[in-house]
Amino acid sequence: MKNSLRAFLIVAIMSFGSKAILAQVLGGGEVHGSFQADAQYYKKDSTIGADAIPQKMAVNAFFEMRYTNKNFEAGMRYELFMPPLQGYDSRWKGNGFGYRFLRYRNKQIDITAGNFYEQFGTGMILRSYQEWNLGFDNSLDGVRVKYKVKGITLTALAAKQRYYWSLGPGLIRGIDGQLSVNDLIDKWADAKTRVFLGYSFVSRFQTAQDPIFKLPENVAAQAARIELYRGKYNFKMEVGTKINDPNASNSMIYKSGNAVMAEFGYSKRGLGFSIQAERVDNMDFRSNRNSTGFDLPVGYIPAMTRQHAYSLAAMYPYASQANGQMGLQTTLIYKLKKKTLLGGKYGTSVNINYSISNSINKSKINDSTAIGQAGTLGYKSDFFKLGDEKYFSDFNIKIHRKLSRKWNVSLMYMNVFYNMLINEGHAVPNVKANIGIADIWWKFKPYNSLHLELQSLFTKQDQGNWSSAMLEYNNHGFFAAAILLYNQGITGQYASAYYPYATMGYTHSATRITLGYGRQREGIVCVGGVCRAVPASNGLSLSINSSF
Amino acid sequence: MKNRLKYVLFIAISCLFVLASCDKVEAPYMKQHAPVVKGDTVRKLLFEDFTGHECVNCPTAHKTIEDLQKVYGDRIVVMAEHVGFFARPKAAPYNYDFRTAAGHAIATTFGAISAPLPKGMVNRKKQNGGYLLDRAAFGTAVSLVLDSLPKRPDIYIELNPSYNSADSSIDVEVKMTVLSNMPAAKYKVSVMLTESDIIQAQKNNNAVVGSVPEILNYNHKHVLRGAINTIWGEEFANGSLSKGQYFIKTYSSYKIAKDWKPSNLSIVAFVYYANGTNDKMVIQAQNKKLL
Structure with missing residues (x-):
């Protein structure tokens, strides 16, 4: 200590x-x-x-x-x-310089040596990033060159990935080209439609000495993308494939992988609409074929679900399934006009979101081979057919209304389905939960406010019902909050428990200090579909963050 | 023009790189094996399988170990240690307690107690900075010992166990013969007891292995039951070892529990470095059925 x-x-x-x-x-x-x-x-x-x-x-x-x-x-x-x-x-235990780099760049060339983060397109076949709150860092350690000419950006890299305090065994080589059609073709320079095209290719080299399987030492993935913008409309799509990559996460099958993600959006003043769809099949791509969990992902398949900020709404988050999922998400944001019956004096915004994720269809490759059998092509999959298993769904509606210059109210309802085996790796029962939230702000003086947040989660599964109340006081940069979380439990399985927690903090320019004391429940923290289990804790916590 | 030339050069290099960076494997995807090496005076390794009856991925790992045993026969000496969260006894049918003090201590030392299971460990040797192996890495780690190192072991272990049914106890004689000159170090021998064919429930998510989400009559094999000569064994030499030297250790009156079946029990012994740069690394392992 x-x-x-x-x-x-x-x-x-x-x-x-x-x-x-x-x-x-x-x-x-x-x-x-x-x-x-x-x-x-x-x-x-x-x-x-x-x-x-x-x-x-x-x-x-x-x-x-x-x-x-x-x-x-x-x-x-x-x-x-x-x-x-x-x-x-x-494995994070320790201390040292986990990230260091040198970089030179001018208008055309950008060279980095050392650690760097990079993303090709949506990240489907390459995304290295850091997420401090997840304890996640898959930065690349090597050399990257970017070259820009009129309307074109080319990126090439060769690197290994950070693996806690060492490097993963696989060597990653990648190239990416991003093309802005309007900048490239003079005739299209002022066109109303903006078009961007992209292509990327990534290869992993890892030596193989497996006595059972014939393993490919070089595994390649490629992806092509398009983005279109015209007035209030936008459309994005990326399609990727990966060659045979028997690995720990796909149970050593030799099937090629593929993924499609598409998004259509419409936005104008007071109204926004988007719909996203994805289908992913056997696309878990890592710089070590033996890794699972958090370790050494090269590609990133996002969860097409809303990331909730309220604690009970975020209790059952979806963990993205890179080896097979079909997902759909749609969001509608509508602002009711001010000074109308429904809109009230200051206007009211309504935000409706629905997302669903299912397994992909799988069938046997022949009568004698089981689905997913190691050392085979694994399975066949009908591209447009849904699988039998539902992984997750979330319907949520949030209404926000400014009642007066001093009062703001948000109300939210959410209905969630959560497949326990897929998301947490242990067996049924799956969770069906209803969640209600009321969030009230009272700004009683300039820079002085009270914030009351009431949440309830109702379910007959897992640990049963939860309720939470939080009262927060803000005064200029100072805040103090008391939170009481209560788990009603399920008789015979989980005993009821209270989780009181008090926190206070102070923000001054770019520095924030927060002190907390009390119980915190065990749970899952997810960022973009990448999730970490957090055990229950009781004690004192201190956070400091500052930037300069 | 200059820019265009650079651009063309970049594309040309990229194309070469693309073509060179991809290995397509054609069926059959499994290797054809040479016949299993016969004889007892061969290099054998200790494979520790960290597992638990509520670990859904563990039956798949057991299958991988069995596949490796088809290639290497009894050159892989397996010890299944039920440890951590997934091994805790729960409501029936998961009320059986497979855990042992020895398994807990070993798993704590090597980090398996809090690791997501399944995990394997070959000869207690660090691979890529850690002792624990994910399932897909089992084969390579085994091959690096059994294919890359000489077939002839550095130390040969002979086990002579006997069972006394009157008081349900085990005696075992362990003879270690040095076959190659060995560097100066502390050498220890650990003698453990394992049991196979324990039929109990096991969670499972792989239909290839058995019913999903659980196999109620799962055959638990190589389950560690206890340490005969303490968890970390006994030192038998401190210094360099010469070819031809031998050491004999005897352990007697190790009592077995009532529900253990003598016919399913096996003695597992292994010799390891107990200090220096190879600290903890197993040199040779042996397995012999009690009856």
């Missing part, structure tokens, strides 16, 4: 006052950076299944800095997990 605390303080001190020193040393240029530290003291609490840890306190922290001088840029991120907060992968 002593070591954790010392390291935490060192990094905290480093984040302040470093700008001036560095600017002097490096002679000009600019220094920007950010710092974040999340610390938690854990107390054992058997009522909610929370454990203490031998170190008593866990700290996750990073300090990131970028130096730019004309065309040159250099950056690094020091990270510390001593030990990692509960729920973060234990």
